Amino acid sequence: MNSNNQRVKSEDLGDGIRVLTLDNPPVNALGYAMCAELLPAVEAAAADPAVSTVIFTGANGMFSGGADVNDFSTPPDGKKTIRDVIEAVERSDKTFVAAIDGNALGGGFELALACDYRVATSKSRVGLPEIKLGLLPGAGGTQRLPRLIGANDALQMMLKGDMVKAPDAQKKGILDAVVDADAVEAAKGFAAKPKRRLSQIKAELGVANLGLFATPFVVAQAHMMVPTEENGGYAAHKLIDAVQAAIELPFERGWARELRLFMELVQSKPSAALRHVFFAERELSKVPGLPKTEPLEIKKAAVIGAGTMGTGIAIVFAEAGIPVTVIETKDEAVEKSREMVFGMFKYQVDKGRLTQEDAWKRANSISYETDYAELGDVDIVVEAVFESMPVKQDVFAKLDAATKPSCILASNTSTLDIDEIASATKRPEQVLGLHFFAPANIMKLLEIVRGKATSAQTLTTGIVLGKKLRKVAVVSGNAFGFIGNRMLFAYEAEAVQMAEEGVSPSRIDDVIKNKFGFAMGPFAVADLSGLDVYNFISQSEHGAPLGRIPIIAKLVEQGRLGQKSGKGFFKYDKAVGKGRQPIPDPEVEQLIAQLAKDAGIAQHPDLTDDEIIARCTRALADSGAELVRTGIALRPGDVDIVWIYGYGFPPHHGGPMWYAENEAALRQAQGDKNPGFTKTETKELTHA
Ligand code: 3H9
Numbered sequence: 001m002n003s004n005n006q007r008v009k010s011e012d013l014g015d016g017i018r019v020l021t022l023d024n025p026p027v028n029a030l031g032y033a034m035c036a037e038l039l040p041a042v043e044a045a046a047a048d049p050a051v052s053t054v055i056f057t058g059a060n061g062m063f064s065g066g067a068d069v070n071d072f073s074t075p076p077d078g079k080k081t082i083r084d085v086i087e088a089v090e091r092s093d094k095t096f097v098a099a100i101d102g103n104a105l106g107g108g109f110e111l112a113l114a115c116d117y118r119v120a121t122s123k124s125r126v127g128l129p130e131i132k133l134g135l136l137p138g139a140g141g142t143q144r145l146p147r148l149i150g151a152n153d154a155l156q157m158m159l160k161g162d163m164v165k166a167p168d169a170q171k172k173g174i175l176d177a178v179v180d181a182d183a184v185e186a187a188k189g190f191a192a193k194p195k196r197r198l199s200q201i202k203a204e205l206g207v208a209n210l211g212l213f214a215t216p217f218v219v220a221q222a223h224m225m226v227p228t229e230e231n232g233g234y235a236a237h238k239l240i241d242a243v244q245a246a247i248e249l250p251f252e253r254g255w256a257r258e259l260r261l262f263m264e265l266v267q268s269k270p271s272a273a274l275r276h277v278f279f280a281e282r283e284l285s286k287v288p289g290l291p292k293t294e295p296l297e298i299k300k301a302a303v304i305g306a307g308t309m310g311t312g313i314a315i316v317f318a319e320a321g322i323p324v325t326v327i328e329t330k331d332e333a334v335e336k337s338r339e340m341v342f343g344m345f346k347y348q349v350d351k352g353r354l355t356q357e358d359a360w361k362r363a364n365s366i367s368y369e370t371d372y373a374e375l376g377d378v379d380i381v382v383e384a385v386f387e388s389m390p391v392k393q394d395v396f397a398k399l400d401a402a403t404k405p406s407c408i409l410a411s412n413t414s415t416l417d418i419d420e421i422a423s424a425t426k427r428p429e430q431v432l433g434l435h436f437f438a439p440a441n442i443m444k445l446l447e448i449v450r451g452k453a454t455s456a457q458t459l460t461t462g463i464v465l466g467k468k469l470r471k472v473a474v475v476s477g478n479a480f481g482f483i484g485n486r487m488l489f490a491y492e493a494e495a496v497q498m499a500e501e502g503v504s505p506s507r508i509d510d511v512i513k514n515k516f517g518f519a520m521g522p523f524a525v526a527d528l529s530g531l532d533v534y535n536f537i538s539q540s541e542h543g544a545p546l547g548r549i550p551i552i553a554k555l556v557e558q559g560r561l562g563q564k565s566g567k568g569f570f571k572y573d574k575a576v577g578k579g580r581q582p583i584p585d586p587e588v589e590q591l592i593a594q595l596a597k598d599a600g601i602a603q604h605p606d607l608t609d610d611e612i613i614a615r616c617t618r619a620l621a622d623s624g625a626e627l628v629r630t631g632i633a634l635r636p637g638d639v640d641i642v643w644i645y646g647y648g649f650p651p652h653h654g655g656p657m658w659y660a661e662n663e664a665a666l667r668q669a670q671g672d673k674n675p676g677f678t679k680t681e682t683k684e685l686t687h688a
Pocket of ligand 1: 026027029065066067068069070081082083103105106107108110129130133135136137138139141279282283
């Protein structure tokens, strides 16, 4: 039988072999519509006496990206899901083989696990990334993978949610063959082999020497290792429960337990938040109204300045395989930069992420020069010099003269006006901001700042380059502080305001970090960034409208610049947490109380934890809404991504805009007439 349904192609190859090809672009998602076609195709093959082997494969350069994430917003209500397809495979007495060419993820990989044999091309990757969506694998993954590779390894793989390259998957015993040739051809080699269902075998723990108490011990350890349910670990604990069921229960009961846990997660708030983050991330490169243009090919780059930031940016280029020239006149800075580069690549080798040879090649793709005349052949330059307009304008004028006409000139400024910087050149259309976050080689966020003259090609090149550099790139308009830092000011100001009302900085930080789940509290962040930097910015012409924070000016006056000077809002002691752990300082609390008294600020020292969270998050959302309203940010989702990837906003709360919107919905439902930022407002704001 040869048939061509919309999403499932069925072809008989002779010798009893039928190939079912998943063809549902872009990622062959196994959504309701797809499963409504796949299920009868599997049932037809199962019922056909002429078929002895069914091979699943995928079109569009991949096996399948898993269930359709869009489907999770509506209950299945009797619609067919990948679980129904897998049950049909399980019922059938034919041999099933997965021929994987490209990614097999989530439900896609679970379909492969339901097969008797799995073959993949060497470039393929497999994985169960559901945890990143606040879910657990809900189509048998939690029951079959433990039976295949041992529960302990399976649990680690599912908790991380990372993709595993085919050769590594073969070593783990996940794949039966890895080939450089055609996957379906290779799969045919398994046609005559006997059935081998994972559901029929017992799951072993895969941990030696723990005796009778091995399972309870490993399970208890696993629960201890992941974040608490309230603080980002909601799905992780349920995943551990599901894997425990795989060890302790017969397959059918584990399969049922997995579904119950999956359904609980689909309806959970953290999962809704993480699914929002997933789609918001994929929206980022869509810039409304941007004419379609070919991006410039970036074969060679340059960075101006070998400070910590410049070096980090150079490493990012080198890691992406783009050779980079760093311009630096001070020998001492070059020496330090080289040390940082080699230290970082050695670390990658030590961690097993790079071979010695690759690390050496990449480290040596960063060269150092003193003269701009060496930049004649580069395609892009990123300037990372001191944050001062005259200094930057001087650099840009020199770059304009030294680089070829097509070269793009980018600034890593975190606050300055891109248009003013561009005005120092004769090519403002080829100027943009590329605002990396420190440490540049670690932080995922990149703000791409579009000046008023930035051309479509320059912006497109920035977006494509961002992907190549493996950054999460968010387009921002040219406003003081762009998206992230502008909101940071509003957030810090609100935190200081609460301190002035009598709540200690350490309590505010504790609530924001440990109760809400931020990576750091607002006062620790201020200390890390440097209070002198805040002070300098708030005194500058552009920063002034953001308002001055008198306590910060006072602390700077006293030489309390933050972590770098050992004192800021908190004290730091080299003997405690390597000098990075904030220690509450009663002196600062007294100083704040005095300033508040002098200014006649009403005291509310008994603010609840929830009030502290509400005020901080509302300050962020109000400021984010203003950025969307004025077109600086394209969408509320872009704001969320900036704060999740650049400032440690807990992803399970969806970002400041998503969180505010959902909190408002809750308050509205409770009859609050002034609930705050609502969903309707968000929709109206969006420029996309
Ligand atoms: C699951 O399987 C649950 C089961 O255990 C149980 C079920 C009962 N659904 O990322 P890209 C879209 S949960 C819907 O830019 P890439 C994406 O939005 C699922 N849409 O491409 C984008 O759309 P647009 C577990 C999806 O090449 C387009 O495809 N699976 C899905 O850089 C291209 O995406 C996962 O979590 C999906 N599952 O990366 C895998 N996947 O063009 C999630 C993608 O309109 N997906 N889209 O903006 C990924 O990790 C990456 O998308 C992938 C491709 C690696 C596949």
